[in-house]
Structures are given as C-alpha cells and as structure tokens.
Amino acid sequence: MNNARSAILARLRATPQGMLPALPEWRTDVPSAERLDRFCTLLEASHAEVVTSASQRWPALLAERLKARGNTGAIGPVLYAPGTAHGRQLAEAWADQPDFPLVAYDRPVEELKETLVHGVGAAVTGTMGGIAETGSLILWPTRDEPRLMSLLPPLHIALVDAGALYGTLTEAMIACDWAAGMPTNALLISGPSKTADIEQTLAYGVHGPKELMVIVLDP
Amino acid sequence: MNAPDPAATTASPPHASFAARAHVALADDGLRRKFRRAMDGLMTKRAAQFADTEAWASLRARGAAIRRRALARLPELLEQLEANCRKNGITVHWAETSAEADGIIEGILTRHGVRTIIKGKSMVSEEIHLNHFLGEHGIGAIESDLGEFVIQLAKETPSHIIMPCIHKSKEDVASLFEAKIDGQPYTEDVDVLTATARRVLREQFAAADAGLSGVNFAVAETGTLCLVENEGNGRLSTTLPPLHVAVMGIEKVVEQLEDVPPLLSLLTRSATGQTITTYVNFISGPRKTDEQDGPREVHLVLLDNGRSRIHGDLQLRETLACIRCGACMNHCPVYTRVGGHAYDAVYPGPIGKILTPQIEGLGKAGDLAHASSLCGACGEVCPVAIPIPDLLVRLRREASHAIPSSSVMGAGAQHSAVEDWIWRGWRWMYATPLFYRLATRMLRLIGNRLPASLPMLRDWTRVRAKPQFAPRSLHDLARDRGYHDE
Ligand code: SF4
Numbered sequence: 001m002n003n004a005r006s007a008i009l010a011r012l013r014a015t016p017q018g019m020l021p022a023l024p025e026w027r028t029d030v031p032s033a034e035r036l037d038r039f040c041t042l043l044e045a046s047h048a049e050v051v052t053s054a055s056q057r058w059p060a061l062l063a064e065r066l067k068a069r070g071n072t073g074a075i076g077p078v079l080y081a082p083g084t085a086h087g088r089q090l091a092e093a094w095a096d097q098p099d100f101p102l103v104a105y106d107r108p109v110e111e112l113k114e115t116l117v118h119g120v121g122a123a124v125t126g127t128m129g130g131i132a133e134t135g136s137l138i139l140w141p142t143r144d145e146p147r148l149m150s151l152l153p154p155l156h157i158a159l160v161d162a163g164a165l166y167g168t169l170t171e172a173m174i175a176c177d178w179a180a181g182m183p184t185n186a187l188l189i190s191g192p193s194k195t196a197d198i199e200q201t202l203a204y205g206v207h208g209p210k211e212l213m214v215i216v217l218d219p
Numbered sequence: 220m221n222a223p224d225p226a227a228t229t230a231s232p233p234h235a236s237f238a239a240r241a242h243v244a245l246a247d248d249g250l251r252r253k254f255r256r257a258m259d260g261l262m263t264k265r266a267a268q269f270a271d272t273e274a275w276a277s278l279r280a281r282g283a284a285i286r287r288r289a290l291a292r293l294p295e296l297l298e299q300l301e302a303n304c305r306k307n308g309i310t311v312h313w314a315e316t317s318a319e320a321d322g323i324i325e326g327i328l329t330r331h332g333v334r335t336i337i338k339g340k341s342m343v344s345e346e347i348h349l350n351h352f353l354g355e356h357g358i359g360a361i362e363s364d365l366g367e368f369v370i371q372l373a374k375e376t377p378s379h380i381i382m383p384c385i386h387k388s389k390e391d392v393a394s395l396f397e398a399k400i401d402g403q404p405y406t407e408d409v410d411v412l413t414a415t416a417r418r419v420l421r422e423q424f425a426a427a428d429a430g431l432s433g434v435n436f437a438v439a440e441t442g443t444l445c446l447v448e449n450e451g452n453g454r455l456s457t458t459l460p461p462l463h464v465a466v467m468g469i470e471k472v473v474e475q476l477e478d479v480p481p482l483l484s485l486l487t488r489s490a491t492g493q494t495i496t497t498y499v500n501f502i503s504g505p506r507k508t509d510e511q512d513g514p515r516e517v518h519l520v521l522l523d524n525g526r527s528r529i530h531g532d533l534q535l536r537e538t539l540a541c542i543r544c545g546a547c548m549n550h551c552p553v554y555t556r557v558g559g560h561a562y563d564a565v566y567p568g569p570i571g572k573i574l575t576p577q578i579e580g581l582g583k584a585g586d587l588a589h590a591s592s593l594c595g596a597c598g599e600v601c602p603v604a605i606p607i608p609d610l611l612v613r614l615r616r617e618a619s620h621a622i623p624s625s626s627v628m629g630a631g632a633q634h635s636a637v638e639d640w641i642w643r644g645w646r647w648m649y650a651t652p653l654f655y656r657l658a659t660r661m662l663r664l665i666g667n668r669l670p671a672s673l674p675m676l677r678d679w680t681r682v683r684a685k686p687q688f689a690p691r692s693l694h695d696l697a698r699d700r701g702y703h704d705e
Binding site: 008207 | 256257260274280281284285287290291294313314363364365369383388389392409410413414416424425440441450451452458459469475476477479480481483495498499500501502504507510511513527528530536
C-alpha cells in the first residue's frame, strides 16, 4: 500500500509541472435588497413550501400549518432537537398540543434507529443561513442537532433567519470562515429529495424528505 | 422483498468493434428515440442556464484554471489532502490499479465483518468493477441511486454517467419491478415506482453494515470530500451505516474550499441544467465522540489506474481536468444515435473516447478514438474547456504510429504497414509532377470503371456513393484558361 503511494507520487513528480495559470477574476452576487425574494422564489421553484413567521410565533404557526393539511394523525410524531434554542422553544410551545407528539433526538442513532427510520413523520431543524443565488439552506449539523434529522423523516421543516441570507456560496464560505474549521458534515439543501432517473420524469422523496417546509424567521 | 442480487453484476458483452456494436444500436429505433428525447431535453436545459454568454465565459475560465492549477500541483495537493484527511480522522489508502483498489476495499470490509454494503453513485466503483469483485468475496453491494438500482435489477451496465438508466422506458422499469420485487403490481406511474424504490431501499440502508460513495471534489486545504446529488442516497450511504468508504480518482483534488463554488455551478448546470443539486455534502471526517450519528470510520481510497501516466503528457493531461458532468455526451451526435452501451466502456461518449483508450490501452479500446465525427460540439460545451477533438486526433495518431511512444499504453497498436505504404506513395506522387499527371490521367480513364466492391473502396461505398472522376482535371481546365505551372 505504501509502495503504491510512493510509486504514484514518484511518477507524478517525474513529469513537468506544466503551466500554473492564475485564477481569473470571477464573481457573482445578489444585491442585498433582492436576496430574500430570490431565495424564496428559487426554493418554491424547487418544490419547497416557504412561509414567513415572527421568530416568537413559529411553533404556533407550524402547528396551524400542519393541522390545515387535515388528517393530523397521518403526519405522525415530529422529531426535534431538545438541546437547541429552537428545540426548547418548540417543546415549550407544543407542551399541551395533542396532535403532534414530539420525539427528541437525544441519543446515538444506534439506540434510536427503528424510530428514525420508520417512526417519525417530520423533523424540525435550524440552519446556518441561506444562499440567495441558488435558493439553498446551509446546514451545519452538531451534537445537538444530528445529521439524520434533515434526511430520514418524510417532511423536513427548516428554520432560517432572514438576517442570515448570503448572496452566494462563496460569500458564505468567506463570511463564516469555513476553511478555519469544517464540521463533520456541512450540507446545502435546495429542495426536497428528488429524482428524474425514470424517463426524466421528476418524482419527489425517493430517499430523503418528500417535502421541505422552510420557515423564514423575520423578527 | 427480493433484494437485488448483489453478486450479479453485468459482464461485458462479447468483444466486438465499436463499429459493429454501433450498427446494432442504430437499427434499434426505440433506443434512438429514447436517447434523442433525453438529449434534446438536457441540451435545452443546459442552454437556458448559460444564456448569458459573458457570465458563462468567465465562469468557465475560472473553472478551467482551477482544474489546470490542481493538475499542475497534483503530487503536493494529494499529500496535503492526505495529511488533512488524517488530521480529520479519515484513513487514506492509495491504489495503483483497479485490482489493488478492490483488494483494499474488500480488506476494510472484511476486517469489519461487513456482509452488505450500500452504495451511492460512483463511476470509479464501476471503473474498478467493485460490485463484481465483492460478490466473488461474498459481500453484497447494493446500488441505491434509483437509476443504478434499476440497472442492477436488470443486470445491466450504466449507459450514461449521470443518468445510468436513460436507455430504459417507464414501461421497462414497470415490468422489471413487477418481476423482481415481491408484491409489486405492474404500474407505469413514476411516483409509485419511486415510492417502491424508497420502501425497498430504506430497509437496505437500515440493514447495511457499510456505505460506499464516490467523490466529486476533494479539497486539499481542509481534507473535505464533496458529494453532489439529488436523491439523498449519497447522504444516507455516508451517514447511516457505521462505516463509510469513499473512492476517488487521484485527479479529483482541488486546492481550496473556494474552488468548490465555481466548479459546483459548472457541474450541475452543465449536467442537468439545475442551478444546484438538491444536496451538496461536505464530508470532513467520521462521527466525533460526542456526536449522535454519522459513520464511526471513514476511509478514502485514492485510485491511480493509469492516471499518473496520463498526467505525464502535458497535452493528454487535459483529460484529467474532467469534472464528469456528462455534457459532452449529451451534445455528441454519435452518442445520441448509438447510446451508451455501444461503447462497451464504463465511460461512454466523448470523455469516454479519450479516457478509456488511455486507461485500457489503444490496443483494446483504440477504436473508440474513431467513434467521432470531430464536429467539435463536445469541446465547445465542456465546462472546463477540455479540447476533446484535439485529444481524439492525438490518440488516433498515437495508435497508428510506427514507433510506439511511452505516453499512451498500446501506442502503435493500430499501425498498418499497408496504410503506411499508401501514404508514402501518395506523398511521392504529389511531390513528383510527372507521376502526378500520369496518375490523374489514369484514374480519369479507369477510375469510374473500378467496381465499388474492391477491397478498401468497399468500406467507403458501403454507406456512401462512389465518387465520380470528372472527365477533365482541374489542372487541365486551368491550363485552358491560360494559367501556367510556375
Ligand atoms: S469532458 Fe468536459 S463535458 Fe465531458 S464530462 Fe468531462 S467536464 Fe463534462
């Protein structure tokens, strides 16, 4: 194995370096005034539902939205992150709300696998912000808000702060200094899971969430 | 349910020339309709993305420079990537050949007692024929990308690098699911078919001992593996099972994180006309001790398989700039007519025509370099400006050289002494006025009487009219008008 390493590197080094071009100037931007609009429009175009809420009121608004779909039982338990601020907010607001039982993701996946894979209908997560140019959410999963939350349940509800919208991915990387320390799994999400593998016909929810609801928190 | 039979990977069809396979494909009207329709759709969507030609030009220039810089600095970047991956807790392995890569992966899986592995989409895993190899060692590999799942059920190979089952109609998929999945009735409803795949594969994900993925870009600066996808199966393969093995060609490395946004934009817009894919993953290590999910171990296998040889030739090195968007095949008039399987290669279409002969050697796959009209469409749409037509011509020349060169495996494989002598005669005729005049007069007299079935002439006249010689040569006509030889 080590032989392979040195043989490959030796072969690569034995050849001329070749030209090392400078990186030509390239920039895109979305003006601040247009960001929110573009962000929402693109997300909706990729089949996400976007709602705006005051940051104090979103748990109530979410309950209303879910109820408005009718047949509340069909949604099933809602997965949440008890260690985060919005998780606590949700638990408090929904304490005596009988329609959607909450399930806490508070232990290793090995102990919760069956519930995660089959037993929850939705999950609520926060985000690190959004990207206007492509209509994307930035997720930065942590110990308190694990990776599978935004992946296994059929409905993913994501909270994004209207003040945390970046024009482009490059801008977000620079503003938050990604290069200084990447998490285990940073992630961009730009709609529900989809495929067009069968005759280029779009179908949603092939593996990840079938639906994505984005709640934009505007103080 | 019936799990897809993991050991049953498709063996390559009996060896025949590209021309022979293309003839068979061309006779299949249904196949041609499917590809035409799909390619037309993809071309329209891509064109809409790059309607602003100025923005396209500057983005493309940036992407092309990023890839060329990464290739120029390849050895040091690989070492940097390795060091940073290690720091992040990712174990890095190096493989010179497909067999070595297979062996490394099998070794990791065996050490962990893995019986089944669930796979995100990875062309490199096709290149090393991993499923077949693991099957022989009693490890089941299950494809989870919907298109790959379909062709695994059908025991076929991908016909496109981005949309592997593009050659299948929804009727084909409906019959396949009905035959292979317990309790599945025949339905052409794509939503129902998709939901079935979700149900079947969900169980596989939950049960799998390990996940395997490819890598779209590997960032040397941070030791990060980027994975681009729409379905979420890549995320599942790399998050749910306790072990993640990623495999990539050594050319996939880039210098810094900020190189990713422009390449990502070029990739998704060129491939499917999407502004961005649903998911873009930046994987930088296994689960940390206080985290609740993610694999406990992440391994990265760096595959050479001929790439370092390609890297050694400054012109051919361009091949390695590829970001596997598939735009060249979507725009290729040959690919659109014959489909992906006619190439009998893991990478079909224009990129395959330059990559496969270099990886497998000109002796085995040299005819692929001729599977082109050199119309130039591939080079024009390539988001990183790879001059594919120039490379095709170079490979054709390498194949027919009398003296083998060391740049390409199998150079000189198609060398023909007869052809060599014909060209020499031709050159001599052109350089000798007397003989030139005699030869043209001769051909005028007997040329039109030569039967179309003569050897060599036959190759031409089988699909074209025989050229007619004019009664008088251009030379004679010019002389009549008072022009004289200098
Ligand atoms: S050669 Fe260019 S167009 Fe073809 S797949 Fe590679 S990057 Fe895309």
